[in-house]
Amino acid sequence: MxxxxxxxxxxxxxxxxxxxxxxxxxxxxxxxxxxxxxxxxxxxxxxxxxxxxxxxxxxxxxxxxxxxxxxxxxxxxxxxxxxxxxxxxxxxxxVKSEPTLLVHRGQLVPGALRRQRVTVEEVWAAVRAEGVADLSDLAAVVLETDGSISVVRQGPPGDGTLADVARPGPGRSASDGASRQS
Structure with a gap:
């Protein structure tokens, strides 16, 4: 009506x-x-x-x-x-998720990508948006708690930028996907 x-x-x-x-x-x-x-x-x-x-x-x-x-x-x-x-x-x-490491020291973390349902193409799109041409130039790519993807370039050691993001544990490589789940 x-x-x-x-x-x-x-x-x-x-x-x-x-x-x-x-x-x-x-x-x-x-x-x-x-x-x-x-x-x-x-x-x-x-x-x-x-x-x-x-x-x-x-x-x-x-x-x-x-x-x-x-x-x-x-x-x-x-x-x-x-x-x-x-x-x-x-x-x-x-009630809150944690940031998830998708790239660590220039290496993709396939287990984290699968768990978070993020494609390699989405990672590359975020990397390109930051003007980076090579993953080896990066300290990390992080899936943030709000679903956005942050790109962190290599910087001085101990700068604290990744303090709340899990890293692959000892004896494991980034390709093992040993980051915390969100």
């Missing part, structure tokens, strides 16, 4: 404007970490916020107060999860 009533249109305008304004206020109060590009968990929260806002605006059976409470609940839960993640390593390990 193309048109139900003027009151339906007015409800969408009023509820949409108020819900949007409230969401902006909630997000500002909760801080920058509420909507970050970190991992799948954060993506789920972002999608849930969008779905809730959409339901609030378009579904007549959802009262504005209920929708605002749902938005506030999602944001509060996200805030709580990030708060706990910063303070507890075991909790952080439960």
């Amino acid at each position: 193309f048109f139900d009533s003027w009151s339906g249109l007015l409800r969408v305008l009023v509820a949409g404007t108020l819900a949007y304004g409230a969401l902006i206020v909630f997000l500002r109060v909760s801080g920058k970490r509420t909507l970050t590009k970190l991992n799948a968990f954060d993506l789920v929260v972002t999608v849930a916020l969008g779905s809730t806002l959409s339901s609030l605006i378009l579904t007549k059976s959802v009262a504005l107060s209920e929708g605002l409470l749902a938005l506030a609940l999602l944001i509060a839960l996200q805030y709580g999860i990030t708060w706990l993640s910063v303070r507890s390593q075991s909790f952080r390990d439960l």
